Amino acid sequence: MKKCIIITTLVSLFFVAKTAASAQEVGFTLVVSPAQSYLKILPGNKASHTISLENSGTETLEVSPKVLDFVTDGKTGIPILLGKTEFAYLNLTDALYQPITLAPHGKAQLTLSFTVPPGAKNKEYPLSILFSAHKPGSDQTELDASPVTGSVVSNLVVLVSDESEATKKLTLSTLGAPRFVDSFSNITFAPVIKNEAYAAAIASGSATLYNWQGKQIADFPIYPDSVLGFSTRELRSYTTELQPRLFVYKAPFLLGPYKLEVQIDNSTEQILIFALPFSLLVAAGLGGITYVLYTKLAQSITRGKKL
Amino acid sequence: MQLKSAVLWGIAWATAWGSYQLALAPVLAERLESDSYVIQFGNFNVTAGEKSSASYKVTDTVGQTGAGPYGEYGVSSYFIGGGFQYIYQIDQFSFSISKLTIDLGELTTGAHNTDDLTLSITTRGAGGYAVYTYETKPLTHQDGSHTVADTICDSGSCTEAAAGLWTNVNVGGFGFNATGADAASDFLTTDHFRQFADNSTAETMQSIMSSSDIVEDETVVVTYKAGLSTASQAAGRYETATVYVAVPGY
Numbered sequence: 314m315k316k317c318i319i320i321t322t323l324v325s326l327f328f329v330a331k332t333a334a335s336a337q338e339v340g341f342t343l344v345v346s347p348a349q350s351y352l353k354i355l356p357g358n359k360a361s362h363t364i365s366l367e368n369s370g371t372e373t374l375e376v377s378p379k380v381l382d383f384v385t386d387g388k389t390g391i392p393i394l395l396g397k398t399e400f401a402y403l404n405l406t407d408a409l410y411q412p413i414t415l416a417p418h419g420k421a422q423l424t425l426s427f428t429v430p431p432g433a434k435n436k437e438y439p440l441s442i443l444f445s446a447h448k449p450g451s452d453q454t455e456l457d458a459s460p461v462t463g464s465v466v467s468n469l470v471v472l473v474s475d476e477s478e479a480t481k482k483l484t485l486s487t488l489g490a491p492r493f494v495d496s497f498s499n500i501t502f503a504p505v506i507k508n509e510a511y512a513a514a515i516a517s518g519s520a521t522l523y524n525w526q527g528k529q530i531a532d533f534p535i536y537p538d539s540v541l542g543f544s545t546r547e548l549r550s551y552t553t554e555l556q557p558r559l560f561v562y563k564a565p566f567l568l569g570p571y572k573l574e575v576q577i578d579n580s581t582e583q584i585l586i587f588a589l590p591f592s593l594l595v596a597a598g599l600g601g602i603t604y605v606l607y608t609k610l611a612q613s614i615t616r617g618k619k620l
Numbered sequence: 621m622q623l624k625s626a627v628l629w630g631i632a633w634a635t636a637w638g639s640y641q642l643a644l645a646p647v648l649a650e651r652l653e654s655d656s657y658v659i660q661f662g663n664f665n666v667t668a669g670e671k672s673s674a675s676y677k678v679t680d681t682v683g684q685t686g687a688g689p690y691g692e693y694g695v696s697s698y699f700i701g702g703g704f705q706y707i708y709q710i711d712q713f714s715f716s717i718s719k720l721t722i723d724l725g726e727l728t729t730g731a732h733n734t735d736d737l738t739l740s741i742t743t744r745g746a747g748g749y750a751v752y753t754y755e756t757k758p759l760t761h762q763d764g765s766h767t768v769a770d771t772i773c774d775s776g777s778c779t780e781a782a783a784g785l786w787t788n789v790n791v792g793g794f795g796f797n798a799t800g801a802d803a804a805s806d807f808l809t810t811d812h813f814r815q816f817a818d819n820s821t822a823e824t825m826q827s828i829m830s831s832s833d834i835v836e837d838e839t840v841v842v843t844y845k846a847g848l849s850t851a852s853q854a855a856g857r858y859e860t861a862t863v864y865v866a867v868p869g870y
Contacts, residue, residue, distance in 0.1 A: 327650065340719045341717045342715070343715055344715075345713050345714075346712040346713070347711060348711045348712065349711075355860065369714065370716070381626060389832050389869065390831075391749070391830060392867055392869070394867065394868065405836075413865045443865070447720075458859060459723070459860050459861060460862075461720045461721060461722060461737065461862070461863075461864070462861060462862070463863075464863060464865040466865065483690045495867075538746075
């Protein structure tokens, strides 16, 4: 009985110790809000923008902010960060140079202030505010373990403009649609829109498919994605639940010409897509070739036997 | 009698005129801020807050003016979410790393050591997100003079941008694998590894997980692997710092 109690206690202590060791493995959770913003400043005016930070993890974090420029990848809405910023209207306050200490579940705000001189050129400045977080004191690297650092970004697009409403100039760069599709496949297309103005604009419009009779068989509303100034972006549609989705038309069998019409603002582009049973033709061709090869082989075997 | 009527008319006109002026009074909004704080989305109302029970959770704001929605997606040409509750449309972006140290143990030839961590992303923005990573320097021995080169995988073809199969324990190096629904597509299996982009040689950090959609607690497991190539490399503990940068889409 005594031995049983001792063994049970030792086993329990083992599991408690194991659990405690696992519980000591802590990480990092940083929340920024807003994730992206748009700010318009008239030349000669000042403005400010505030970003909220929250440490939702269990470790105290030291967070260092840094403002960087970003460029678009021309296709999606994911910024490509550059190593520095050339934005000259950001007031370099102490807040940008002092690390922010966030206790577990602690919150803080970083306020950026801008001063745009009169006569400043109308231009858009895509910025990313990078928050790099690490454990305080982790600069002294423990040489028996490799430290991991996390950084989170909040994007801010600053438009300097004296226009009450910036000129909108969205055009279709390409329809991204095939000319031929197999009858048993889907019609998939990915239009790319180009913003030829200096200010970001929201994509709007629709894509419509018509069959050979001119009857509308599908209509895709365009998701209101933001296209930054002098950039391109691949368009998306959306579901009835407002979830973004690709442009895909599914049908059990497609045959003949289909007209795709994409309308963006006041411009419209069209393309004819031809659906043919290519896979059937290939299968038939393969079947024919296989038959010919088989008969020729059979004939040569028969001739060989006769000899 | 006439004087009395005149006074009464005068009072009536004054009351009407005063009411008219009050009705036209401009609406002023307060931006509550000081040198040390800014109150975002201030709202004067009758009642507000979070209410919950075992079967529901609701937030409400009662008594604000002009509460929306106005318009409807797919029906009208506009949509306005008016009112404090639409704060939830304004997105937060959350990034988690399960641990802040990686322990690869003692490296020796003829063996690969591994350790892993988990990345987690939540974003309400329909622009999606991307997570990039890089190393601050090559994997370096405690003595500071020996390094382990970034892996080139079994075939010698993997880079910081393209993963390759790495299972041969006699092929040393340092690399990582990323596994998850949003992991980069070149990580075909858990045995496909990439190098980390080396910041000390100005290599560009690379995306390892991304999505163009809204995600909630989307996770990717990053497995670090290291091993020595030859016996001439010093056995022992090596370390480097790795950085993960989470970027929301717009």
